[in-house]
Each structure stands twice: as C-alpha cells, then as structure tokens.
Amino acid sequence: MNPGDTERLQITIQGAVQGVGFRPFVYRLATEAGLPGWVRNGAQGVLIEVEGHRQELQRFLNDLETGKPPLAIIQSLEFAYLDRQGYEHFEILHSDNLGAKSAFILPDIATCEDCVREVCDPADRRFRYPFTNCTNCGPRFSIIRALPYDRPNTSMRHFRLCSDCGREYADPLDRRFHAQPNACPRCGPRLTLWDATGRTLARDEEALQGAVQAIREGHTVAVKGLGGFHLLVDAQNAQAVRRLRHRKPRPHKPFALMYPTLKAIRADCFVDEAEARWLRSPECPIVLLLRRPEAQITTWVAPDNPTLGVMLPYTPLHHLLMAALDTPVVATSGNRTDEPITTDEHQALGRLRGFADLFLVHDRPIVRHVDDSVLRIIRGQPLLLRRARGFAPLPLILRRPVPPILALGAHLKNCVALAFDRQAFISQHIGDLSTFEAHEAFRQAVADLQQLYEVAPRYVAHDLHPDYLSTQYAKSLNLPAVAVQHHHAHLAACLAENEVEGPALGITWDGTGYGPDGTIWGGEFLLGDAGGFRRVAHLRPFRLPGGDQAVREPRRSALGILYALFGSQSMNRDDLAPVQSCSAEERRVFARMLSQGLNAPVTTSAGRLFDAVAALTGLCQHASFEAQAAMALEFAVDETEATAYHFDLRPPVEGDLVRDAEYVVDWEPVIYALLADRRAGVPPGVIAARFHNGLAEVAIAVARAVGERRVALSGGVFQNRCLLTRIASRLEAEGFRPYVHQRVPPNDGGIALGQVAVAAARFES
Numbered sequence: 001m002n003p004g005d006t007e008r009l010q011i012t013i014q015g016a017v018q019g020v021g022f023r024p025f026v027y028r029l030a031t032e033a034g035l036p037g038w039v040r041n042g043a044q045g046v047l048i049e050v051e052g053h054r055q056e057l058q059r060f061l062n063d064l065e066t067g068k069p070p071l072a073i074i075q076s077l078e079f080a081y082l083d084r085q086g087y088e089h090f091e092i093l094h095s096d097n098l099g100a101k102s103a104f105i106l107p108d109i110a111t112c113e114d115c116v117r118e119v120c121d122p123a124d125r126r127f128r129y130p131f132t133n134c135t136n137c138g139p140r141f142s143i144i145r146a147l148p149y150d151r152p153n154t155s156m157r158h159f160r161l162c163s164d165c166g167r168e169y170a171d172p173l174d175r176r177f178h179a180q181p182n183a184c185p186r187c188g189p190r191l192t193l194w195d196a197t198g199r200t201l202a203r204d205e206e207a208l209q210g211a212v213q214a215i216r217e218g219h220t221v222a223v224k225g226l227g228g229f230h231l232l233v234d235a236q237n238a239q240a241v242r243r244l245r246h247r248k249p250r251p252h253k254p255f256a257l258m259y260p261t262l263k264a265i266r267a268d269c270f271v272d273e274a275e276a277r278w279l280r281s282p283e284c285p286i287v288l289l290l291r292r293p294e295a296q297i298t299t300w301v302a303p304d305n306p307t308l309g310v311m312l313p314y315t316p317l318h319h320l321l322m323a324a325l326d327t328p329v330v331a332t333s334g335n336r337t338d339e340p341i342t343t344d345e346h347q348a349l350g351r352l353r354g355f356a357d358l359f360l361v362h363d364r365p366i367v368r369h370v371d372d373s374v375l376r377i378i379r380g381q382p383l384l385l386r387r388a389r390g391f392a393p394l395p396l397i398l399r400r401p402v403p404p405i406l407a408l409g410a411h412l413k414n415c416v417a418l419a420f421d422r423q424a425f426i427s428q429h430i431g432d433l434s435t436f437e438a439h440e441a442f443r444q445a446v447a448d449l450q451q452l453y454e455v456a457p458r459y460v461a462h463d464l465h466p467d468y469l470s471t472q473y474a475k476s477l478n479l480p481a482v483a484v485q486h487h488h489a490h491l492a493a494c495l496a497e498n499e500v501e502g503p504a505l506g507i508t509w510d511g512t513g514y515g516p517d518g519t520i521w522g523g524e525f526l527l528g529d530a531g532g533f534r535r536v537a538h539l540r541p542f543r544l545p546g547g548d549q550a551v552r553e554p555r556r557s558a559l560g561i562l563y564a565l566f567g568s569q570s571m572n573r574d575d576l577a578p579v580q581s582c583s584a585e586e587r588r589v590f591a592r593m594l595s596q597g598l599n600a601p602v603t604t605s606a607g608r609l610f611d612a613v614a615a616l617t618g619l620c621q622h623a624s625f626e627a628q629a630a631m632a633l634e635f636a637v638d639e640t641e642a643t644a645y646h647f648d649l650r651p652p653v654e655g656d657l658v659r660d661a662e663y664v665v666d667w668e669p670v671i672y673a674l675l676a677d678r679r680a681g682v683p684p685g686v687i688a689a690r691f692h693n694g695l696a697e698v699a700i701a702v703a704r705a706v707g708e709r710r711v712a713l714s715g716g717v718f719q720n721r722c723l724l725t726r727i728a729s730r731l732e733a734e735g736f737r738p739y740v741h742q743r744v745p746p747n748d749g750g751i752a753l754g755q756v757a758v759a760a761a762r763f764e765s
C-alpha cells in the first residue's frame with residue numbers, strides 16, 4: 001500500500017445497534033468525513049464499508065465506537081482493511097441477508113459496564129454476584145446447546161428464574177429483557193470451593209474469599225470460568241509460578257496474565273491506543289504487549305521473552321477475584337499439555353490433579369470449551385493468533401456464495417469450519433489432534449456446527465496428508481472430498497479474508513505441511529489462487545535427523561544443514577554450538593541417519609531453518625515448546641542493524657534433494673556468513689537481524705522474478721512481528737501489494753478457511 005492509496009474498511013457489528021438510530025449516525029459520520037461507502041442491516045448484524053486513506057479510516061473507526069448513539073450497544077466489532085472498490089458516495093442500503101437467513105449465535109461477551117457497576121454497588125441486589133449478566137453481555141456460545149437461543153436450549157435451563165429475575169426477563173424496557181442467562185444470587189448459579197479431592201470447603205462469598213486467600217498465599221487455584229478452567233497463581237510470586245511450571249510441566253512456554261485494571265497493565269507494559277482498545281473491547285482477548293523493564297511480575301511468567309500476554313477480567317467472577325487480589329495473576333488454560341481446556345468440574349479433579357491446590361467451581365455447565373483469544377498489533381492492525389472466545393462462532397463473510405462445505409482444518413492448532421452461502425463459520429480453537437481428548441473435541445465441534453446451523457455439508461475438505469486422523473474422518477463421511485495441500489490452504493485463506501480472488505504470490509512459511517511429493521514443505525512460494533497453484537520457489541531442502549523430533553531439538557535442524565554443507569566432517573565441528581551439544585553417541589546416530597537418509601525426511605521448512613539459525617547462533621539447542629527457537633531469534637534482533645545475509649536465488653541443480661520449482665532459495669551463503677560472524681565474535685542480535693533482513697530481501701527477489709504484484713503472507717512464521725513488518729514494508733516500498741491476515745490466524749488456525757475456499761473453487765468448476 002503506497003501512502004497515496006486509499007483502502008476499504010469493512011466493519012461488522014453485532015449488538016443492539018438496530019433501531020436505535022445507528023445507521024443515520026454512521027451515515028452522518030461517513031458523509032462528514034467525506035468517506036464513500038455504505039451501511040446495511042443484515043442477518044450478520046450491521047455491515048459498514050467506507051473508503052479512504054488509512055488515517056481517515058482509523059479515525060472513522062474510533063469515532064464510530066466513541067460517538068455512537070447512547071442506546072446503541074456494541075457486543076462485537078470486527079474489521080478488516082481491504083482493497084478499494086471505488087465507491088463514489090455514501091449510502092444506506094436495504095437490508096440484505098447475504099443469501100439464506102441463518103440463525104445467529106453470538107460469541108461470549110465480556111461483562112458490560114452496567115453489570116460491573118451493579119456488582120460493585122452494595123445497594124444492588126446483585127452486589128458481588130459472580131454470574132451477573134444482561135442482554136448486552138455474558139455467556140452465549142459457551143452455554144448454547146441448540147437453537148433457537150432460548151433458556152431451555154442453554155445450560156441455564158435447570159435454574160428457575162425467581163420472581164424478580166422473571167420480571168426483568170419479561171419487561172421489554174428492562175436491560176435484561178430476554179436475557180437468557182439472566183440470574184441473581186437467589187436463583188442462579190453458585191460458587192463452591194473444593195480442596196484437591198473435591199471436598200467442599202466453602203460456598204458463595206466465602207468460597208471466593210477462600211480462593212483469593214489461597215492465591216495470596218502462593219497456592220494455585222483452578223477456576224472454572226466462562227469457556228473452561230484457568231489455573232490462577234500470583235504473578236509476582238516467583239516461587240509459586242515456578243512451582244506451577246514444574247507441576248504442569250511447562251518449563252518455558254509463556255503464561256498469560258490477567259490484570260485487575262488497565263492502569264495496572266500500563267505499569268508493567270507499553271500500551272498504545274490500538275492495544276488499549278482491544279484490551280477493553282467486548283471480545284476481551286489476550287493482547288501481546290511489550291513488557292516494561294521495571295515490570296513487577298516474576299520472570300518465570302515468560303522466561304527470556306520481552307512480551308507479555310495480558311488480558312482484563314471478562315466475567316463478574318474474574319472482576320471480583322481481581323479486585324480482591326489487586327495484583328496480576330497468571331491465568332493459564334487448565335489443561336494437560338496439548339489437550340483442550342477442561343470444562344467440567346468433576347473431570348477437572350482428575351485432569352488437573354497435581355496442578356491445582358484448590359478448585360473454585362460453579363454449577364453452570366459449560367456446553368463447549370472456548371479458550372481465550374490471542375491477538376497482537378502489528379503495523380497498526382490486529383493480527384489474531386488464536387481465534388476463540390469473543391470471536392467464535394461469528395462467520396467470515398465470503399466474496400461469493402458457496403455450497404455447504406465442511407472443512408476439517410490442520411493437524412496442529414486445529415479449527416474446523418462450516419461454510420454455506422456467503423458465510424464461513426469457524427469453530428473455536430481446538431488444538432493439536434494428537435491427543436485422544438483433542439480428537440474427541442474435534443468430532444464434537446464438527447457435529448456441533450452442523451447441528452447449530454442445521455446445515456448438512458455437501459462437500460468435505462481435508463488436509464492432503466493421508467495419515468492424519470482428520471483425513472480418515474473425512475473419508476468416513478462418504479461425501480465428495482477434496483484434499484487440500486497445506487500451504488495452498490494458507491494462501492487461499494489469506495486471499496479469502498482479504499477478498500482477493502488472485503492470482504497472487506503466496507509466501508507461505510511455517511513448520512510443517514505435507515507436500516504432494518511426500519516431503520515436508522514449509523518454505524514455499526506458491527503462485528496461484530483458490531483454484532490451483534504452481535510451486536515457483538522453495539527453500540533449499542535439507543534432511544531432518546529424527547524427523548518430528550527436530551521440532552523439540554533445533555540443533556537437529558542445524559545438523560541437517562551442516563551435513564548438507566560439510567558432509568560427514570560436520571560432526572567434528574566442535575566450534576559449533578549444535579555439534580558441541582551432542583554426545584559422541586548422538587553424533588554417531590545423527591551422522592548415520594543423515595548419510596543413509598534413514599529416519600531423516602527431506603524438508604524445505606522455513607520454521608526448521610529458523611531453528612537451525614537459532615541453534616548455530618547459540619541461542620537454543622533444545623526447545624520445550626513449538627517455535628521457541630524462532631521466538632528466541634526474533635527477540636534477539638538488534639533493530640539498529642541494517643545489513644542482510646544474502647540468500648542465493650538460483651535454479652535447481654543436480655544434487656538438490658528436491659527439484660520441483662523454477663527457483664531454489666539457497667541458504668548456503670547465509671550459513672557461511674553466519675559462521676564467519678560467529679568466529680569474528682559478532683553479537684547474536686546482529687546475526688539475528690542480518691538473517692531476518694536477508695529473508696526480507698530474498699522475498700523481494702522472488703516477487704520480482706515472478707512478477708506478480710499481489711503477495712500474500714501466510715503461515716505460522718508470520719506470527720514473527722519483526723519478519724512480517726520487514727517483509728511487508730519492503731514489499732510496499734518496491735511497489736508490491738502485500739496481504740496479511742487480520743481476522744483468522746496466519747498459523748494453522750486459518751487452514752480451515754483456506755480449505756473452504758479451495759473446495760468452493762474446485763466444486764464450482
């Protein structure tokens with residue numbers, strides 16, 4: 001996007017915004033600002049599109065939220081910056097349901113200001129009641145069993161409204177008119193505090209106080225919240241946080257934090273306007289923020305990490321807990337590694353055994369698990385890293401109508417999607433399908449979407465990998481199926497959410513995706529659209545000793561690359577950190593794997609190249625969680641360093657392990673330069689910067705060689721803020737148009753949307 005270019009801002013709003021003078025307000029706002037476009041009511045809520053320069057659009061968005069009519073309540077607001085359509089004036093359009101009308105399920109909404117006020121008011125009958133909610137806030141997606149959205153179809157059906165609550169529920173003038181989860185201390189859900197064996201220690205206010213006291217004393221309390229359990233522990237207590245890490249076990253992966261107030265967040269983190277907006281939004285996601293050096297929380301919360309994942313309380317229970325504690329707490333998902341978050345208190349006793357000292361539970365069942373969403377602001381716009389609470393199950397609006405398609409998503413960070421007409425309903429984050437529990441959650445989510453929307457899919461889309469459970473599940477459905485290559489899905493997802501029909505150059509970089517040639521792809525340059533693609537370039541392939549095990553041992557990626565350069569001599573390079581970290585026996589084993597190609601699959605993975613470089617830079621040989629090494633490399637970057645390592649862009653040659661594309665992006669000169677820098681004592685921060693800069697330059701080189709102006713950036717590697725910023729800025733400076741993810745994650749959480757787009761294109765033709 002050049003500074004002179006105009007863009008289109010697309011906004012979707014849910015809430016009490018119809019019939020309260022909202023459309024005339026939008027009309028006035030747009031025409032006063034001279035922004036052409038339209039506003040329209042639809043089944044999806046209020047849709048707005050306006051065109052202008054980025055700054056004008058940002059101001060419009062801000063004025064929309066701050067200046068809205070007093071009666072207009074926004075329960076959810078999603079937006080995306082798209083290419084301009086060329087509107088000439090602003091108009092109010094007739095309502096349009098974008099195809100068949102579908103019943104609509106709202107996501108769970110953070111407690112509104114009115115409800116917070118009541119909970120804090122000693123004169124109010126809901127004073128200190130942890131399950132207070134109203135029509136404008138509270139649980140939705142996590143309590144709905146079936147449509148229509150009426151109380152008997154929710155997990156509130158066993159709670160009989162008392163006379164006061166019933167009166168509110170029936171009064172059209174009341175804020176709780178038809179508020180399905182309406183409740184009060186007399187008739188609604190109650191808190192209970194259990195010890196680790198499930199023995200009741202206290203109820204109601206006493207239970208809350210007991211939990212607060214325990215957290216103050218350094219204990220871990222499992223708290224049943226909105227969409228599942230959290231483990232809460234005092235974030236300023238190093239010993240307590242360390243103990244939780246030891247118990248889980250989770251040595252390094254950052255914990256999320258909940259803060260009592262925005263002011264308290266500002267004391268520990270740098271917060272800009274966009275970040276503050278999201279922290280206080282009805283979606284209330286975890287926002288990744290840069291931590292201040294003087295932050296009071298223990299480093300055990302996020303070891304070696306300059307950022308913190310931070311959120312504010314989003315239910316009255318959290319508000320009450322946080323107000324009483326008045327200190328930030330770790331609020332990490334109550335689960336065992338790689339399993340979905342626990343939702344049931346009786347299951348929690350078993351599954352969280354050994355993690356939690358106490359359980360603060362309640363008797364409102366959670367119908368489906370919904371994790372906290374995670375978001376990061378990059379280049380002034382939101383990048384969702386996990387789409388769940390506050391967003392799921394809101395649909396993405398598609399450019400064209402599609403037949404009913406079920407997309408089963410990726411194997412890791414799984415989300416499924418059900419699309420029909422012009423809507424793609426994307427499930428909440430499910431997780432890694434390698435555990436039994438996650439696979440159960442996957443099947444449930446698939447059944448759930450079909451049941452809720454009463455749509456039976458006509459087609460199914462799944463990953464190309466023949467062995468994935470999702471692939472086998474797809475076969476069991478007996479529907480016309482399309483197998484979608486993983487990186488093609490990444491490209492198609494990025495194009496779909498940016499409303500671009502292609503063709504475009506997809507720079508799709510991640511850890512792993514099954515390639516049609518049976519090798520592991522992950523550093524791909526694909527030219528195409530949802531209908532198909534050509535692999536125009538890929539990273540130079542190398543062997544991964546031990547295959548999947550390399551994810552946990554970045555040094556293995558480094559050994560694979562060293563072997564490609566130095567052959568059997570590489571294992572004698574005691575001057576290199578990854579070699580140094582191997583015992584004599586390990587060296588023998590790795591050398592044999594690499595020389596004979598046994599249990600050493602060929603990969604073009606960009607994620608593994610990051611691992612190799614992090615290992616060679618001496619930053620990380622063993623990783624306890626995915627992308628730890630790549631994050632270490634990103635965090636090390638010295639921002640003042642402007643020079644770049646040079647990647648060779650060349651045709652495939654004899655000796656390349658894969659010759660499948662017109663170009664190979666060869667890291668050989670990068671590795672030689674890196675090793676020379678190491679010998680010369682160049683600091684890791686400079687090496688990391690030169691590597692990132694080099695990737696940006698070679699991305700430009702490929703884009704030039706291909707000659708396609710539109711470039712889509714997708715794949716988990718683009719969660720890297722430094723890399724995304726550099727590549728997008730450099731592309732713009734060179735006259736290309738980069739597209740980045742906005743509403744679905746660049747990681748595998750976005751795969752289901754891409755599968756929908758590919759399947760739609762396939763079955764259309």
Ligand code: ZN
Nearest residue numbers: 112115134137
């Ligand atoms: Zn409310």
Ligand code: ZN
Nearest residue numbers: 162165184187
């Ligand atoms: Zn009541």
Ligand code: FE
Nearest residue numbers: 510715716748
């Ligand atoms: Fe991926």
